[in-house]
Amino acid sequence: MASSAHPPRRHETERADGSPVRIGALVPLTRPGWAEAGRHLLTGLELAVDEVNDAGGIGGSPLDLVVRDTAADPRQAAAVDELSDLGVAALAGEYHSVVARTAAARADALGLPFLCSSAVIDALTEQPTRWVARLAPAQSHGWRTYADFLLGAGHSRIAVAAQPSVYWASGTRILRDHLAARGATLVELDMSARPVTAVCDALADQRATALLLLVGHPEPAVSLVRSVRRDQRLDGVLMGAPAGQPEFAEWAGELGADGAGIPFLRYLPERLGPRGARVGAALRERLGRTPSFVAFEGYDTVAVLAEVLRAHGTDRARVAGSWPHVAVEGTRGKIRFSRTPGTGVWQWAWPPVQVVDRDPAEPARFRILHTG
The missing domain is CATH 3.40.50.2300 (Response regulator)
Structure with a gap:
């Protein structure tokens, strides 16, 4: 120092x-x-x-x-x-x-x-x-990186299943603004107004190619992942969890193979x-x-x-x-x-940022998909 x-x-x-x-x-x-x-x-x-x-x-x-x-x-x-x-x-x-x-x-x-x-x-x-x-x-830095990953992967119509929370509302706003400025659309599905099965119906109706889980863990996150995995209408829909739920062993223990292939943010170098x-x-x-x-x-x-x-x-x-x-x-x-503007505090700008998922072929192994 x-x-x-x-x-x-x-x-x-x-x-x-x-x-x-x-x-x-x-x-x-x-x-x-x-x-x-x-x-x-x-x-x-x-x-x-x-x-x-x-x-x-x-x-x-x-x-x-x-x-x-x-x-x-x-x-x-x-x-x-x-x-x-x-x-x-x-x-x-x-x-x-x-x-x-x-x-x-x-x-x-x-x-x-x-x-x-x-x-x-x-x-x-x-x-x-x-x-x-x-x-x-700051959330805006990490979640914009996540939005760039989605755009780079070809997703232009993205849904979020969100629970009421200052944190989730902030994340939704960051994603919406960043995606809209690049010609993509964000569809909001309010988890407080519909059961998990209704989220799957709405997702199919909206023809979104990605669903982001802005919800608590273990519930309703675990039930939502299982429902989407088992809905044939949603084959090919990418699920994502920018807040990092799949990072932890508890996620893998509860969901097994269903919890793999769900990209999340992680703050580690390669x-x-x-x-x-x-x-x-x-x-x-x-x-x-x-x-x-x-x-x-x-x-x-x-x-x-x-x-x-x-x-x-x-x-x-x-x-x-x-x-x-x-x-x-x-x-x-x-x-x-x-x-750093918008934070009000002294900020480390920035720690390393990755978008990572658990490898579907080996859920205990992480794959780095994108770096910010």
């Missing part, structure tokens, strides 16, 4: 009583949150914390992760106040955009630095803030560098399976915060003031933050 203009004094990073430097972590670990994504995120956070402490901590003080389960419920973002009262130096994590938005608003109000790991919705805060930074790419490969192996050992990009996001979050805390101390204003000076080698490339 770039050196600070004001190097921290000894007492700012090394605590005389040996008390830990605390980071608060927001993670969905129970339903209706996407618990598997939460486990991957937490595993990445914990691995990085363990490595920091094995290397001497923060100026000789141990780094301590204080975890709160959000369960995809924005009301659980009240934990931000609790964590602030506990004296955390910064806030990390969160996967669900609806929770991250509430957490970011509270962090901004409290003057608590928040490095958001995985939530992608563009407007993470209503107004620009100096307190919040983000590792995950090949990991030496650090990424080492961390990937450690994550695999802890998870007992291939780590998702979310696990790497968790690791990179702590890697950035540890460098910031070492260089700038634990004062919250100094931590937040360091965002524009960050230059940390993460698992997926050099991490730097800048002001």
Whole structure:
């Protein structure tokens, strides 16, 4: 990381009583949150914390992760106040955009630095803030890449089956605007107004060649995939899941071969560098399976915060003031933050973006179909 203009004094990073430097972590670990994504995120956070402490901590003080389960419920973002009262130096994590938005608003109000790991919705805060930074790419960046993949594959009439949500509505808008500007059509099928079988009827009537699943997992996503696969009228219709549901083993376990061949967004490079490969192996050992990009996001979050805390101390204003000076080698490339229009936060622009699917011939294997 770039050196600070004001190097921290000894007492700012090394605590005389040996008390830990605390980071608060927001993670969905129970339903209706996407618990598997939460486990991957937490595993990445914990691995990085363990490595920091094995290397001497923060100026000789141990780094301590204080975890709160959000369960995809924005009301659980009240934990931000609790964590602030506990004296955390910064806030990390969160996967669900609806929770991250509430957490970011509270962090901004409290003057608590928040490095958001995985939530992608563009407007993470209503107004620009100096307190919040983000590792995950903005939704508009990733989903436009996904739209380009669809266009390149010859799809010009695309349907979305969407549930009511700020996140899904934002994704639909991004896709519609990007596709319309290139002569393609987006057909919206409201999942709240029709059962799964009626979605199949509407899809057949609309003559769409692709259906995007902007819905919750496991339901109604699993039922929708199975219904489309078994409807002979829809042979040849491509299903897609830009939000990344097929990334996780739970998807493959529930759907088997039916869950393959469904392209999704993944934020990994084509090949990991030496650090990424080492961390990937450690994550695999802890998870007992291939780590998702979310696990790497968790690791990179702590890697950035540890460098910031070492260089700038634990004062919250100094931590937040360091965002524009960050230059940390993460698992997926050099991490730097800048002001990106439409986000309101300090943004890594951009992590690598891929469109990937599970190989129908070998569902445990991923195929890279497009890079952004």
